[in-house]
Amino acid sequence: MSAGAASATGRPPAVEEPPVIATALTELTGVRHPLVQTGMGWVAGPRLVSAAANAGALGILASATMNPDQLRSSVREVRSRTDRPFGVNLRADAGDAAERVRIIVDEGVRVASFALAPSRELIARLKDAGVVVIPSIGARRHAEKVAAWGADAVVVQGGEGGGHTGSVATTVLLPQVVDAVDIPVIAAGGFFDGRGLVAALAYGAAGIAMGTRFLLTSDSTVPAAVQDHYLAAGVTDVTVTTRVDGLPHRMLRSELVRALERSGRTSALLTAVRHAASFRKLSGLSWAQMVRDGLAMKHGRDLTWSQVLLAANTPMLLKASMVDGRTDLGVMASGQVAGVIEDLPSCAELVDRIMAEAHRTLAGLPR
Incomplete structure (x- = not known):
């Protein structure tokens, strides 16, 4: 029988998903795949976050461009679209950070991520409520600091990443941080495919985080004319x-x-x-x-x-x-990867593609 033929029951044969790659990130957050969609302001809203979550990645809702009422409403909208784990990105220096933390706790959000290092007290409050705390950092010393304060994992963004960034390339920064802390490290900056995921895992990371790659999907709300600018770059x-x-x-x-x-x-x-x-x-x-x-x-x-x-x-x-x-x-x-991205898949198509390529890459490595 060919792969596409119907079975004796008359139903098409089930399509087997590639085996999962279980890491400390998937175990910590409960997601299927070691992939994170980052919390991009004005981009990572309920539609993109829920699509990423339903695809098996960790979707992160960007809250810095929302007031507290909008944040609560957006969290509930994501919840109405998916039953998978997701997170909310916060600014630790926001004047109403405590109120936003209360919303996250009240609404049962699984993960809190931070663009700036949260205080020891903020980390403790979230952890006491069962929320996983994942700050983003751009230097080894910052990773060491938040790890000592109790952060559950860190996102390490190298200079290839979009938005505010440092000058140290991911391939130099990532192994430094992996060697310095004993919590899961998520690599960001320059990732867009399965080969990058395998490379990050080889460095000791527990997964990869991507912003521009998720921005350039059909589930993104970014206007088509703007996406065209990215694709043409x-x-x-x-x-x-x-x-x-x-x-x-x-x-x-x-x-x-x-x-x-x-x-x-x-x-x-x-x-x-x-x-x-x-x-x-x-x-x-x-x-x-x-x-x-x-x-x-x-x-x-x-x-x-x-x-x-x-x-x-x-x-x-x-x-x-x-x-x-x-x-x-x-x-x-924009991350530097905009220069090598050429299409707008759905989040589901993107995640499936990355994971399939990761398995092919792993299988093709010399033994």
């Missing part, structure tokens, strides 16, 4: 710049980024003022509030006035592209 079209908010930020070369990178201080300030004026109606911030918020983000850094204004508006700069489709007005955070 080559590896050299993804740049790291400090001209937006003073921090190294990996993104596509948009019109705004090009204008800021080729401008002097005066013209950069004019560009920032023009964009800030465009966002005032959307953000509801006064000029004084924007300056205060921008200055609060300096963290001791020597920011120009253009960076102060844009730092306060960074969430709106991302929303302009990721939600409104205004690539001329906003910025597009």
Whole structure:
């Protein structure tokens, strides 16, 4: 009988899923596959998170761009779409972080991830409630610190990753962290396929986390015209710049980024003022509030006035592209892997493809 023929019962034969790759990540979180969809602001909403979770990955809901009521509503929407484990990404420095933690605990969310290292007290509160705590870090010493405070695992993002990033490549940073801590390490930055998963596992990681690869799926809510920009980008079209908010930020070369990178201080300030004026109606911030918020983000850094204004508006700069489709007005955070991604599979297709390729890669290794 051929593989596609019907069985004697008249039913088509069951399609066998490839055997799972069980790791410390799958055991810790209860997901089927050692894959994480990262919490990208304006991108990782209920639709993408539930699709990733249903595919067997760990979907992470991005909450920094939501108020507490929106966060609770979004968590419940994800819950209505999937019965699989998922997580919520938090900003540890948010003024209402305690309220957001309470929502996570009340709603029974499995995982809390953090873009910045949470305090020892915040980790303890979550762990006492049975929530798995997974901070994201970009340096060995940060991993050692959160591990000592009780974090259950860490996401290690190398310089290839999108958004705010460091300068150390994943292939250098990952083994450093694996050797330094005794908790599961999840590799991020430069991953998009099954070969990368196998490579990360060989380094000692418990799985991989991907942002741009999940952004570029048919389950993503990012406008098609914006996804087309990502698909058209080559590896050299993804740049790291400090001209937006003073921090190294990996993104596509948009019109705004090009204008800021080729401008002097005066013209950069004019560009920032023009964009800030465009966002005032959307953000509801006064000029004084924007300056205060921008200055609060300096963290001791020597920011120009253009960076102060844009730092306060960074969430709106991302929303302009990721939600409104205004690539001329906003910025597009991106991992370097955008330059090698060419299609928009569903999350289910993507996860199945990665796992099948991982098994083929493992089977093809020299014995």
